[in-house]
Amino acid sequence: MDYLVEGFTKAIDLLINGDASTWTAIWATLKVSTCSMALSLGAGLPCGFLIGYFDFKGKRHLRTLVDTLLSLPTVFIGLIVYAFITHRGPLGEFEFLFTLTGIAIGQTILAFPIITALTATTVESIDKELKLTLVSLGAGKRNILITCLWEVRYGILAAAVTAYGRVMTEVGISMMVGGNIKYHTRTITTAIALETNKGQFADGIALGLVLILIAFIVNLSLSFLRKQ
C-alpha cells in the first residue's frame, strides 16, 4: 500500500530532478507514439471512411476482420515485426531492430485497426441527407471525404484518443522490437515493466504517474478541439 504514496513523491522527484534515463525514456515514448499515431491516422482514416461510407457486399465480413484485428496481442505483433526486421529477416538490411523506428512500425500496426474500426462506425452513422447534400452541391470524392470526417470530428477525435492510449501504454512491441535498451529504446512503459520485475514497485508507480501526466497534457490540449 505505502509504495503508492512513495511512488507519488518519487514521481514528483523524477520530474523535478529526473535522471537522464527517465528523460530519455520520456523522450523516446513521445517520439515513438507521435510517429505511430501520425502513420496510423494517415492510413486508418481513409480506410475507415471507405468502409463506413460505402455499401458493398462483404462489408460486414470486412468489419468483422477489422474488429478481430483489435485483438492482436502486442507481443504477437512484436514477434511478427521482429521476424521481418531481424538481421536474418527480409527487411534485415534496414537495421530497424532495437530502434525507435522499429517500435513505431509495430505500434502503427497496433493503432491502425482501432482508428479504422472506430472511424468506420462513426462514418456509418452519418445522415443519408448529408451524402445527398454533398453530392448535390457538387462535392468531389475528396471534398466528401474531408467534409464527412469533419462532420463527425468528435467521433474521429475519440478514435484518435483511444488509439493514442493504446499506443502509449503498450509494452509487448517496445520490449520485443525495441529491446528496452537503456538510454536508447527504453520507453516509459518498458521501464515500468522492468522496475516492477525488479520489485521496485514505487518506481513503477512513479513512472506510471509520469506517463499519465503526459497523456493528461496531450488530452488537455486536444480537449480544446471539443464542442464548447
Place this chain on the structure above:
Amino acid sequence: MDYLVEGFTKAIDLLINGDASTWTAIWATLKVSTCSMALSLGAGLPCGFLIGYFDFKGKRHLRTLVDTLLSLPTVFIGLIVYAFITHRGPLGEFEFLFTLTGIAIGQTILAFPIITALTATTVESIDKELKLTLVSLGAGKRNILITCLWEVRYGILAAAVTAYGRVMTEVGISMMVGGNIKYHTRTITTAIALETNKGQFADGIALGLVLILIAFIVNLSLSFLRKQ
C-alpha cells in the same frame, strides 16, 4: 522468419491435440475477459450516457479526465490493484491475489474508461430531435437511457469490441495480479509472454493465433447484430 510458419502449424496442433495447459489458459482467458467485460459495460454504459447526454459545466474537463484514463498502463493498474489485494493491503483478507477474480478486477478498471469515453462520444452525436421526441412521447429517464443507447447501438457495439480487444490482449495486469501460475491464472497472453521470454517464438506465435481465433469467433457472432 521461419518461426512464423512453424508457429502456424503449432497453432493447429495446439487446437487439435492441445495439452491441458493450453486449454486451461484459453478457459481462464475466456472467463476473465467475459467477467470484466460484463462489469465494465454495466458501469461504463450508464456513465458514458450521462456524460454524453446531458450538458453540465465541467463536462469538458470530465471528458478530458476519462480520456486520460484511456492511457492507464496495464502494469500500472496491476500495481494499484496489487497494492489493495496484497495480504498487507486493505482488501488482503479476500485473497484475490493470484486469482482470476483479481485479474478481472484489474481488467474492469482497464475497460471502463474505454466504454465510457466511446459511449459518451456516440451519445453526444444523438440528434436533438430524438431527445425532444422521447420527452414528448412521455419517456421516463430509464426509457430515454435505453432507447438512446439502442438508437446508437452500432457505436456502442464498437465501444464494446474495442474494449474487448484491449482486455483480451493485456498482459501487465494478468502478470502482476494473476502471477501467471500454470493451470491456474495463466492466460493466453501471459503464456505468450512467457514463451517469448523463453525464446520459444514459435509457441508465442501459435498461442497468439489461438487468441486471435477466439477473438474472431466472438466478433463473428457479434457481427450478426450489425446492420444487414
Place this chain on the structure above:
Amino acid sequence: QAENKSLMMATTTSTDGTGLLDYLIPYFTKETGIELKWTATGTGKALALGQNCDVDVLLVHAPPAEAKYIKNGYGKDRRQIMYNDFVIIGPKEDPAAIKGKKISDALAEIRNKKAVFVSRGDDSGTHKKEKLLWKSTDKPMPDKESWYLQVGKGMQATINVCENKKGYTMTDRGSYIKYQSQKDNNAPLTILVEGDGILLNQYSVITLDPDNCPNAKYELALKFSSWMASKNAQNLIKDFRLLKQKLFIPNAE
C-alpha cells in the same frame, strides 16, 4: 483439507524457464501431497512478494540480496539446494579475443576494445552477479558507455539481443543450452569463458519469517525446503537433463 495443503512459491525465471520445476514438482506433490503453485518473476519481485507475504516460500539465486533479506527479518532458514554456473558467451569470431581468459581480464578486454556487451540490467540474480564481476575488474561499473547495452529483460531475450548485436553477454548455462538447442546447435554465440569459481550461481530455498508473515504456511514451506534438500530430490535434480546436458549441480548439506 486441500486448501491449506497448497503452497505458493515465488521463483526466478531461470528455474521455470528451463523446465526444472515442471519436472521436479510433480514428485514433490506425489510424495508429500502438497500442491505447489509458483509464479516466476525477477529475483527482486520474488523477494518483494515474499516481503508482502503474498507467497509462502522462495526459490531464488542472489546470495547477497538473500542475506540482506534475512537480516531484515523477512526470511528465515535459507537452505542451499543447488547451483549452476554462469558463462560468458559471444560471437564465434570473438572480436575482443577473450576466449579462455580469466573472467576479470576478459571483461577488461571487452571494455578496452569497446566490444558490445549486453547486460540483463534488471537487478535479477544474474544481473547482480554480473555487476559483481565488473567490480572485480576494479574499474567503475560501465553505464552510459555506448558499447554497454542494458536491456532489462529475461535471459533468453538478452541472449537474443546479444546475438543480433554480435556482442558478449553473461548467462547461466541453462539458458545458454536452451538457446543453443533452438539454433539446433549451430548458434552464432558460443561459450568463451567458463569454470571460474566466482561464476558459480547458487540457488537456495528461503522460508518466510513467521513473525513477519503469520499467515504464510511456514510448516509446509519447511516441508518443501527439506524435501528439496532430501537425497531423493537432490538425485532428481542431478538427473535433470535439458537436451541431454546437465544443468544444475545439487549441493544441499
Place this chain on the structure above:
Amino acid sequence: MQTNIIYHLKNIRHYYEKTAVLDIDELDITKGSITGLIGSNGSGKTTLLKLLAFALRPTHGDIFYKGKKEVCFSPSVRSKVTLLTQTPYLLKRTVFENIVYGLNIRKDKTNIEERVKTALLNVGLDYQRFALRKWHQLSGGEAQRVAMAARLILKPEVLLLDEPVANVDSQSAKLIRKATLNARDQWGATLVVASHDLQWLYSISDRQLSVSNGNIFATGFENIIQGPFEKTDKSIVIKKLKDGQVITLKKPKKVSNTAIIKKNHLFFNLEEPINKSLDNQLSGQVVSMLLGEKSGHVLININIQDLPFTIRLVPDQVSRLELYPGKKVILKFSSADVEWT
C-alpha cells in the same frame, strides 16, 4: 370556469443565449379548445410549443398546467402532453415499432395491432404496405404522417402539433384535419397547432394566435404591418410602399415595430361609406378567396403591393360585393384604428 383552463402562462420570457425569442405576459388555453399558431419564420412558434410540452424550461416565468405549476418530467404532465416536432424524428425501427413506442412506455398492451391499424388509417396509410417498413423507407410526407399516427394513438390530453401538414399532400391534410377534430370530440383533447398553411389552420382552429417576434396577440388573422416606419411629425408615422402608396398610422405610445389593424376596421371601396375619416385608401388586388370549412366564413386575401391583408366575410356578402380573385379593390381604414404591440 377556472377549472377548464388547462394552460396558464405567466410572464414567460425565453432567451436562447442572449437573444430574446419569446415574451408572453399572460396566456390561457382552455380545455378542449383548438388553438392555431400563426407567425412568420422565427417568430417563436416552435419555442412556444416546446414550452407547452415541458420539453424546454422557460428562462423566466411559470407555466401552470391545470392550475398546478409544472416542470419537465413531472409525472402529471409526462404522459399527458405530447408534441409532434417540426421535423419529425423516427426511431431507427419499423413503422409499427415507432407507433407503438409510446404505448410500450405506458405499459399499454391491449389489442395493439388493431389500434396501430386505425392510427395509420387516420393518417391515410395502409397497414399492410407500411407497418413493416423501416424508418428510412418512407417518403417525406409518409414519415410526417407516421409520426402523427404515433402521437394520435396515445390519445393524449394535450396534442401539440408543429407544422403537421408541411410536406403532406392535400388529401392527407384533410385526413389529419379530421383526425385532429376527432381527437377533440372523441376524448376531449386540447390542441395547439402551428402551421403556415393558413387555410388549413383556419379550417381546424376555433381560435388563432398570431406570434410576431416573440409577442402573441390573441386575435387571429388580424392584419399585421411590420416596420420599419418613417416618423414625420409627432403624431403619426408612415410606411411607403414600392408603388408610392403611403400608409399613415397613429404614432405608438411606446416604441413598437408591429402595427395591427383589426378586420372590422377594414372597409372596401365597394361598401357604403360610414361616418368616419378613412384616411388610408389603398388600392390592391384580391389574390385568393378561401372557404373556412368550419365557420362557413370566406377568407379574402388582398395584396396591397406585397403587403398582405385579410378580410373575413360571409359567402353572400362576397357575392354581393362581386369579389373574385384578380379583382382590383380599394381598402380603407382609419389611421386612428391602428393598435401597436
Place this chain on the structure above:
Amino acid sequence: MQTNIIYHLKNIRHYYEKTAVLDIDELDITKGSITGLIGSNGSGKTTLLKLLAFALRPTHGDIFYKGKKEVCFSPSVRSKVTLLTQTPYLLKRTVFENIVYGLNIRKDKTNIEERVKTALLNVGLDYQRFALRKWHQLSGGEAQRVAMAARLILKPEVLLLDEPVANVDSQSAKLIRKATLNARDQWGATLVVASHDLQWLYSISDRQLSVSNGNIFATGFENIIQGPFEKTDKSIVIKKLKDGQVITLKKPKKVSNTAIIKKNHLFFNLEEPINKSLDNQLSGQVVSMLLGEKSGHVLININIQDLPFTIRLVPDQVSRLELYPGKKVILKFSSADVEWT
C-alpha cells in the same frame, strides 16, 4: 430545337428493393423552363428529383443531360446540377460557412461576403443577424431558407427544389418565388420544383407534371380520380361517393386505377349547355379561388364530397359566373372524356 432540351429521360424504372416507385417511358425538360411536380405523398417526386440530380442511379433506363448520357460524379453535371433536398441538411458550421461551402468546392473566392449577403437577402434573411449563427440556432423555416440560399449562390444551370416552401412563411414563399424566377431570367437556369402548395407552385411553374404512383402525365392541374372503381357492365366503371352520388367512366383499355379528366372537359351547370351528353352531373361546393399570379388565370377548387376538382378560368369568366367560395355548383362532364393512365 433538340439543343434546348436539357433533360431527356428514357424508359426510367426505379425500384427500392422490390417495390417499383417510378416508371417513366419518356420525359423531356427544356432549357430555361420551370417545371412543377405535383403528386400525393409517396408518388415519387423526391425519387425523380434525386435521379435528375444524378444522386441516385435509376434501376433501369438512361438519363441524358444535354444529349449526353450522364451518371453520378461525371464532371459535366457535378457542379452544374444542384438539388435542394426535402429535409435540408445543414453542415455543422455557421450559416455563412454553409452558404459558401459550394463556392469553396468550386474554388470560387471572388467577393464572397457580398454574394452571401445577397444570397441571404434573396431568401429574406438578414446577414447581420444570421451569418454567424451556428447551424442549430435556426428555426425550421430559417434553416430551410439558408439551405435555399446555399443553392442559389451557386447560380447552377439546373436547380432542383424539393418542397422549397414547406415550413416557410407566406412572405418568404413570395421571396423564394421571386428568387426562383430570377434564377431563370438572370442566368437561364432550368428548374424542377416539387411542392404540395399548389397555389405557390402554380404561380411559378410554366408547366406542371402530375406524378401519381410512379407515373407522370405532362398535364398539370388536371383532375385525377383515383380508384377503386366498381365494374358494372363491360363498357363502364363507376365510383360511388359517400353521399350516394355516382361517377360513371368509360372502361379503360388496359387495367388502370387512375382516371384523368381534362379541365376543358369540365363544365358548370351555370354555363350554357352544349351539344354533348354530359352524363356526369355532380353537385359540389366551391372551396377556394386562387389567382395564378403568372398566368392571370383563376384556379377554382371544387369539392364533390371530398373529391377535389380544379377548373381554370379567366377573372371575368369568374365574375360572369358569379362564383364565390361556399357557392354550390354542379359539375358536368362526359364519361367518354375520361383518360386512363
